[in-house]
Amino acid sequence: xxxxxxxxxxxxxxxxxxxxxxxxxxxxxxxxxxxxxxxxxxxxxxxxxxxxxxxxxxxxxxxxxxxxxxxxxxxxxxxxxxxxxxxxxxxxxxxxxxxxxxxxxxxxxxxxxxxxxxxxxxxxxxxxxxxxxxxxxxxxxxxxxxxxxxxxxxxxxxxxxxxxxxxxxxxxxxxxxxxxxxxxxxxxxxxxxxxxxxxxxxxxxxxxxxxxxxxxxxxxxxxxxxxxxxxxxxxxxxxxxxxxxxxxxxxxxxxxxxxxxxxxxxxxxxxxxxxxxxxxxxxxxxxxxxxxxxxxxxxxxx
Amino acid sequence: xxxxxxxxxxxxxxxxxxxxxxxxxxxxxxxxxxxxxxxxxxxxxxxxxxxxxxxxxxxxxxxxxxxxxxxxxxxxxxxxxxxxxxxxxxxxxxxxxxxxxxxxxxxxxxxxxxxxxxxxxxxxxxxxxxxxxxxxxxxxxxxxxxxxxxxxxxxxxxxxxxxxxxxxxxxxxxxxxxxxxxxxxxxxxxxxxxxxxxxxxxxxxxxxxxxxxxxxxxxxxxxxxxxxxxxxxxxxxxxxxxxxxxxxxxxxxxxxxxxxxxxxxxxxxxxxxxxxxxxxxxxxxxxxxxxxxxxxxxxxxxxxxxxxxxxxxxxxxxxxxxxxxxxxxxxxxxxxxxxxxxxxxxxxxx
Amino acid sequence: xxxxxxxxxxxxxxxxxxxxxxxxxxxxxxxxxxxxxxxxxxxxxxxxxxxxxxxxxxxxxxxxxxxxxxxxxxxxxxxxxxxxxxxxxxxxxxxxxxxxxxxxxxxxxxxxxxxxxxxxxxxxxxxxxxxxxxxxxxxxxxxxxxxxxxxxxxxxxxxxxxxxxxxxxxxxxxxxxxxxxxxxxxxxxxxxxxxxxxxxxxxxxxxxxxxxxxxxxxxxxxxxxxxxxxxxxxxxxxxxxxxxxxxxxxxxxxxxxxxxxxxxxxxxxxxxxxxxxxxxxxxxxxxxxxxxxxxxxxxxxxxxxxxxxxxxxxxxxxx
Numbered sequence: 001x002x003x004x005x006x007x008x009x010x011x012x013x014x015x016x017x018x019x020x021x022x023x024x025x026x027x028x029x030x031x032x033x034x035x036x037x038x039x040x041x042x043x044x045x046x047x048x049x050x051x052x053x054x055x056x057x058x059x060x061x062x063x064x065x066x067x068x069x070x071x072x073x074x075x076x077x078x079x080x081x082x083x084x085x086x087x088x089x090x091x092x093x094x095x096x097x098x099x100x101x102x103x104x105x106x107x108x109x110x111x112x113x114x115x116x117x118x119x120x121x122x123x124x125x126x127x128x129x130x131x132x133x134x135x136x137x138x139x140x141x142x143x144x145x146x147x148x149x150x151x152x153x154x155x156x157x158x159x160x161x162x163x164x165x166x167x168x169x170x171x172x173x174x175x176x177x178x179x180x181x182x183x184x185x186x187x188x189x190x191x192x193x194x195x196x197x198x199x200x201x202x203x204x205x206x207x208x209x210x211x212x213x214x215x216x217x218x219x220x221x222x223x224x225x226x227x228x229x230x231x232x233x234x235x236x237x238x239x240x241x242x243x244x245x246x247x248x249x250x251x252x253x254x255x256x257x258x259x260x261x262x263x264x265x266x267x268x269x270x271x272x273x274x275x276x277x278x279x280x281x282x283x284x285x286x287x288x289x290x291x292x293x294x295x296x297x298x299x300x301x302x
Numbered sequence: 303x304x305x306x307x308x309x310x311x312x313x314x315x316x317x318x319x320x321x322x323x324x325x326x327x328x329x330x331x332x333x334x335x336x337x338x339x340x341x342x343x344x345x346x347x348x349x350x351x352x353x354x355x356x357x358x359x360x361x362x363x364x365x366x367x368x369x370x371x372x373x374x375x376x377x378x379x380x381x382x383x384x385x386x387x388x389x390x391x392x393x394x395x396x397x398x399x400x401x402x403x404x405x406x407x408x409x410x411x412x413x414x415x416x417x418x419x420x421x422x423x424x425x426x427x428x429x430x431x432x433x434x435x436x437x438x439x440x441x442x443x444x445x446x447x448x449x450x451x452x453x454x455x456x457x458x459x460x461x462x463x464x465x466x467x468x469x470x471x472x473x474x475x476x477x478x479x480x481x482x483x484x485x486x487x488x489x490x491x492x493x494x495x496x497x498x499x500x501x502x503x504x505x506x507x508x509x510x511x512x513x514x515x516x517x518x519x520x521x522x523x524x525x526x527x528x529x530x531x532x533x534x535x536x537x538x539x540x541x542x543x544x545x546x547x548x549x550x551x552x553x554x555x556x557x558x559x560x561x562x563x564x565x566x567x568x569x570x571x572x573x574x575x576x577x578x579x580x581x582x583x584x585x586x587x588x589x590x591x592x593x594x595x596x597x598x599x600x601x602x603x604x605x606x607x608x609x610x611x612x613x614x615x616x617x618x619x620x621x622x623x624x625x626x627x628x629x630x631x632x633x634x635x636x637x638x639x640x641x642x643x644x645x646x647x648x649x650x651x652x
Numbered sequence: 653x654x655x656x657x658x659x660x661x662x663x664x665x666x667x668x669x670x671x672x673x674x675x676x677x678x679x680x681x682x683x684x685x686x687x688x689x690x691x692x693x694x695x696x697x698x699x700x701x702x703x704x705x706x707x708x709x710x711x712x713x714x715x716x717x718x719x720x721x722x723x724x725x726x727x728x729x730x731x732x733x734x735x736x737x738x739x740x741x742x743x744x745x746x747x748x749x750x751x752x753x754x755x756x757x758x759x760x761x762x763x764x765x766x767x768x769x770x771x772x773x774x775x776x777x778x779x780x781x782x783x784x785x786x787x788x789x790x791x792x793x794x795x796x797x798x799x800x801x802x803x804x805x806x807x808x809x810x811x812x813x814x815x816x817x818x819x820x821x822x823x824x825x826x827x828x829x830x831x832x833x834x835x836x837x838x839x840x841x842x843x844x845x846x847x848x849x850x851x852x853x854x855x856x857x858x859x860x861x862x863x864x865x866x867x868x869x870x871x872x873x874x875x876x877x878x879x880x881x882x883x884x885x886x887x888x889x890x891x892x893x894x895x896x897x898x899x900x901x902x903x904x905x906x907x908x909x910x911x912x913x914x915x916x917x918x919x920x921x922x923x924x925x926x927x928x929x930x931x932x933x934x935x936x937x938x939x940x941x942x943x944x945x946x947x948x949x950x951x952x953x954x955x956x957x958x959x960x961x962x963x964x965x966x967x968x969x970x971x
Contacts, residue, residue, distance in 0.1 A: 143670030146934040146941075148896030151914065155930055158918045159682050235795055239900055242797045244919050255795070262801055266809055276798030283793035291789070362861055366777075416864035424862075429855040434877045434953055444863040477953040493863065 031220065034296040041292020047285035055101035062095035066252040075268040084274040087257075088264055093271065096252040097278050103253040104282060107164075108234040111171040112226050118172070119179025120222060126180070127187035128210055138184075141177045149174040150236055157245045167246040171236055175229050182225040186218035193217075220297040227290035231283045238279050254279045308376070309500055309533050310359065310420075311335040315373035317354050320366065324605040328354040328368075330557040336501060341527065341534045343544035345580070346554035347601055352537045353425075355554075356503045359535075360422050361412040377415060378500075384408055418448040421494040423504040427486035427511070431478035437489050438464065438474030441496055448497045463492040467522065484515035488522070495526055501533045508543060520546055541584060545569065550637075553577050556601055556612040559631065563638035574640045575617050611643070653949070660945055664938045669721075671934045675927045676720050680713065682923045689733040729931060730924030732917075739928030743910055747932065750909035753902065754894040757829050758887065761836035766883055768837075769844025774871055776849065784841060791838025796897050800831035800904040818907040828905040832897045836890060840883070847882045851875045881952045888941040895933055 035041050054061055070090035078085045084093035126137040144152065156170035190196070191214060199209050238255030240246035247253040249260045254275040261271025313333045319326040329351040336342050346352050357363045359375055361382060375382045384404040386397070416422075421444075424430045431440060441460035445451060451459065461471035467488040478486055487507065494502050504523065508516035524547045527534055536548060544551050545565065552562040553576065561574040572578055579597035599616040602608065610625045611617070617624070623643050631641040687703050704710055708719050723729075729739040772784040807827060808816030815824040851857065852875055860874045861867075898911035906912070910929055917925035949955040 139666065140670070143667050143674065145892075146667055146671060146937045147930060148892040148933065148937070150893075150896035150899060151930060151933060154899065154914070154918055155678065155926060158921070158923070158926055159678055161683070231793070235793075238795055239797060242795075243900065243903070243915050255797075258798060258801075265801060265805060269805055272798070272801050272805070276795060276802070279798065280790070280794045283795075284789060287789050287793055291785075360862055362858060413864045413866065416862050418864060422859075422862040424855050424858060426855060430859045432856040432860070432874050432878070434881075434951070435874070440859075443860075443865065447864050479954045490859070493859070 031297040035293060038292040038296050040288050041296060044285045044288030044290070044292060047281065048289060051101050051105055051282060051285065054098055055105055058099050058102055062092075062098040064092040064095040066096045066099040067091065067250065068095070075264060075271070077268070078270055085268065085270040087261060087271050088268075093257065093274055096257050097254065097274055099252040100254045100257065100275065100278060101282075103247055103251065104234045104237050104279070107168060107171065107237055108230045111168055111175060111233050112230045114168070114172040115175030115179045115229060116222070116226055119176040120183040122176070123180040123183030123185075124187055124210055124214060127184040127191055128206065128214060134184075137180070141180050144173075144177045149177070149232075150239060153236055153240060154243065154245060157240060162246060162248055164247070167237065167240065170240075170246070171233050174236060175233060178229060179225070183218065183222055186221040187214050190214055190217040224290055224294045224297065227286055227293060231286035231290065234279065234283055234286070308335045309338045309378060310535075311374075311376040312355070312359065313374040313376075315355070315358060315375065316371040317351075317358055317363065317373075318369050318371055320369055326604045327607050328557050328604060329358065330607070331373075332554070332557070332559050334552055334559065334562065336533050336535055338500060339527075339531045339533050340549045341524075341536060341547055343548035343551040344535060344537045344554060345539060345541060345544060345551060347539060349601060349604065350554045351557035351604075352554055353505055354557075356422065356505050356535070356537055359503060360416060360420065361408070362416075362422075377419065380411065382408060382412065382415075414448075417444045417493075417499070418497045419499055420501045420503060421497070421499045423487075423490050423494050423502065423507050425506045425509060427483055427490050430490050431486055433478055435477075436475050437478055437481065438471075438476075441489065441492050444493055444496045459496070460492075463496050464489070466495070466526070467492045483511055484519065487511060487515075487519050491519070491522065491526070495530065495532070498530055499532060501535065502527075503535045503537070505537045506539070507536070509538070509540075516543075523547065541569075541580065553580070556607060557604060558612060558628075559639075559641065560613065561638075561640045561642075563635070567635060567638040571635070571638070573634055574642045575619050576613050577640075579616075579618070611641075613642075656949065657942070657946055660942045664935075664942070667938055668931075668935060671931060672721055672724055673717075675930055676717055679720070679923065679927055680716075686733070686924070690731060690736065724931065729928030732925045733922045734917075734920055734925070739924050742925070743913060743928055743932045746908055746910045746913050747936075749907055750895070750898050750902065750911055751936075752825070753828060753832065753898050753907060753909060753911075754891060756825070757832045757836055757894050758891055760829070761833055761840050761890070762883075762887070765837040765840035766844045766880075769841040769846075770848045770871070770876070770879060772841070772845045773848030773852065781845075784845070788838040788842045788845075791834045792842065794834065796831055796835055797900045797904060799834055800827070800901050803827050803831055804904070816905075818905045824905075828901050828907055831904070832894060832901045835897065836894055839893070840886070840890060843886050844879060844883055847879045848875065851878045854878070877951060881948070884944060884948050884951055887947075888937070888944045891940050892937050895937065 068091060070086070073082070073086050073090045075088055076082055076086045082092050082094060084097060087093055087096075122137050122141075126134040147155075153170040153174040156173055157166055160166035160169060196209060196213055199213060204212075237246065238253065238258070241248060241251075241253045241255030242259045244259065247256055249256045257275040258272055258279075261268070261275070265272050312335065315329055315332045316327075317329040319328055332351075332355065334342070344352050344355065354363070354368070357368075358370065359377075359382075363370070370383055373383065384401060386401040386404045431437065438457065438460045441463050442453075442456040445456045445459050446453070449456075457474070461474055464471050464474065469485060469488055469492075473480075478489070481489065487510075490507075494504075507523070508519050511519060520543060523534065526532070527547075534547075536543065538544060548565060550562070550564050551568045553560050553568070553574065555576050561568065561572065561577045563571075568577060569581075572581065576597070579595070582595040583597060585594060597616055602612055602615065608614065610627060611620075611629045614620055614624050621643075626643075629641045629643045631639050633639050686707065687700050687709070691700060691703060708716055711719070727740050729743070731737070732739050732742060735742065768784055772781040775781050804816045804827065807814045814827055815821070816827070818824045818828060852871075857870060857874055860870045865873075895911070898907075898909060899915045900911070901907070902909045902911035903915045910932060914926055914929035914933075916922070917929060
């Protein structure tokens with residue numbers, strides 16, 4: 001071997017690299033640290049933050065109102081005046097897409113949160129108590145699961161009617177079965193750990209055990225899944241709008257803008273391009289973030 | 303043991319894992335050898351680098367993150383580590399090509415060696431067997447790879463191997479989950495011995511088993527070792543296991559060899575304070591003292607080893623001289639080495 | 653094994669019963685009077701009352717439910733508001749198209765995506781892996797209706813290679829299948845990659861390498877089958893999302909399938925058609941899941957022996 005280095009030299013080399021590591025961090029803190037270093041996750045998070053800022057300051061950012069019509073400027077291609085062009089009523093598509101962030105994003109987040117509370121709660125209870133409770137909950141989930149989630153959402157909106165809260169109910173219902181199964185699986189992995197048994201043996205209440213021991217230990221997997229659910233929820237919202245249920249035209253929801261544009265696609269393809277791109281970018285951002293999060297919290301797979 | 307007939311010779315092996323968090327110095331400048339037919343015990347705490355040594359010998363380090371920084375591994379005189387430097391620069395294409403060509407060449411040699419000259423047993427028999435293949439076929443596989451036999455002959459030989467480790471051959475067509483832990487470990491032994499290797503590296507072969515099964519497995523290993531004259535490198539953290547079957551023993555601490563010698567050297571004339579500490583922290587039947595004497599403190603973070611003796615912070619006999627650089631391995635007796643300035647300074651033996 | 657299959661088939665009964673309950677609740681709370689929808693505007697009050705009686709709408713709710721269940725069991729899924737035809741026959745004649753679409757998409761997706769995912773995992777962190785990961789991320793993010801419209805724009809309008817609408821010819825299947833395929837490939841490849849990464853870290857892979865086995869053989873003989881287990885397990889949910897996707901894609905390409913039937917029913921507020929469609933799709937999903945579960949036991953010997961214990965000699969633990 002040609003490149004023998006003495007151990008002292010090797011040690012010295014590494015000393016100079018100056019990588020000092022504080023110890024005593026919780027796995028969660030370690031994970032967050034890795035997350036901050038993870039480029040994919042950060043890219044996703046920056047896009048998401050950017051979209052949130054757009055949503056908050058939409059009236060300031062959008063050059064035109066989302067309902068402002070101009071009959072002299074119908075179906076114009078993209079230009080400096082109209083970045084994404086105009087639609088068949090002369091509305092500025094860029095402004096409409098900017099306002100669109102106020103629908104998909106918050107609804108996707110709210111529905112995921114609601115789904116997490118309801119589905120996560122069901123999954124937690126099912127996994128913790130097991131036995132009959134588990135059986136009953138999971139059989140109900142089996143039933144819901146037999147219907148593809150987008151069909152379930154469509155059916156619910158069809159009954160409840162169009163509108164914001166109806167859509168929230170439907171999308172939330174669509175997320176529950178996945179959430180329940182994921183949380184149940186995550187909790188199952190930790191529920192037989194010794195610290196749970198020892199807590200039980202010193203008389204800690206079931207509720208306390210669930211909140212203090214099970215949730216924190218399953219939170220990584222749950223958060224990773226939840227980010228994915230936001231992405232699919234946003235896709236479902238726009239699919240529903242596209243089909244003309246939930247949030248329908250003239251609401252500037254991306255799917256609805258796209259649905260309005262599709263009949264003019266041959267002559268004015270920009271009416272379809274841009275709202276679709278907005279959806280794709282938003283969903284990609286959440287997937288990026290979710291992927292990075294998984295790598296950071298589950299370093300085994302990296 | 304004749305010094306010139308070395309089955310395996312490891313010299314100055316240094317292995318690091320380069321992770322996002324820093325460089326883990328898993329193995330630091332370790333040298334040792336194994337002669338044909340002898341059983342060498344490698345003792346150390348969890349995380350001392352025992353498994354990394356074993357995997358380096360087998361050429362099965364996960365790369366990345368593992369990097370062999372320096373050293374030489376010779377199997378029956380054949381050098382197994384690439385002498386082409388690893389390239390760090392992005393544009394060093396020529397160097398990269400040379401390195402990867404060399405690695406491919408060594409990998410081809412390694413394929414001939416693994417399972418044939420050296421085989422390895424892993425820690426946990428529960429996960430060491432493929433759950434979707436018949437146990438018999440998993441034994442026959444290694445025979446088919448290395449010996450020019452027909453399918454039927456390989457199966458027959460695999461059946462014989464099963465009988466040899468005490469499992470009826472008619473269980474050939476069963477899956478690992480149908481076997482208990484002890485039986486799985488027997489199958490693992492059968493795989494390891496199937497091609498009559500010269501050396502078996504057994505990485506904590508009994509740790510995952512019940513005590514009664516442990517004894518059975520060790521006894522079987524020793525019997526088969528005698529029968530085939532196979533050398534064994536037995537990795538363990540248990541001196542009891544070492545006492546049972548080993549000829550020589552090597553103690554590893556924080557990736558460094560701290561003491562090496564025959565069983566008598568280690569059991570009766572141990573000099574390194576770490577070895578001494580290990581024995582003191584074991585319950586002794588003949589000792590009347592009521593308390594064990596555990597070694598204080600923890601092993602240093604392998605990402606941040608000190609420039610002096612790694613054991614300094616926990617050492618009970620440390621002196622100022624210990625802080626002056628890494629301790630040198632000294633021969634205390636013929637074949638008995640220890641890396642401790644304090645012990646050597648006191649002139650324990652000789 | 654037969655016993656297991658029978659058990660799984662019997663298990664459909666409670667699930668389907670649950671679905672029927674759900675659909676009945678839907679039926680009960682849906683706005684609008686079916687009588688007004690079914691009869692012409694000029695119908696007399698008397699004929700309305702007759703139909704109401706005939707449909708059993710005057711019965712107590714529990715009787716209505718009983719009648720509904722019996723009806724569904726006899727294949728009566730209601731009458732379409734739009735065509736005044738039985739929903740069952742309408743769904744039945746459209747079902748083959750949806751199955752063709754979903755099964756072909758699934759088949760092609762599995763064939764392409766599983767090797768891609770495995771390839772990416774074996775070459776983890778290489779350029780190939782990065783490209784595949786990026787592709788799967790975008791493939792999973794693009795809304796399928798947008799993709800469908802883009803495909804029409806490029807391949808039908810701009811290039812003129814393929815028909816933009818389904819017209820019964822073989823070639824007109826290409827665009828609808830592609831539109832639904834991309835997302836499926838993306839999800840499957842992602843799952844396959846993750847599973848493979850998990851499998852190649854297992855000890856038995858190390859054991860195989862320690863035998864001196866070639867790396868290629870290690871991957872294909874030892875890792876592949878173990879990767880297949882979770883991949884097969886995910887087929888059920890993959891098909892579910894493909895059937896969901898067919899709702900939109902069939903509509904865009906005018907494929908006369910159940911998906912288009914349902915999405916048309918939604919826009920026309922044709923509730924019996926929607927409800928019938930849900931029952932049929934749910935039954936389809938259940939049947940597919942049984943097939944998947946049976947396949948699953950074939951690939952994973954651990955499950956097979958669990959279910960076949962009675963027919964095989966009991967395992968004796970000698971040690």
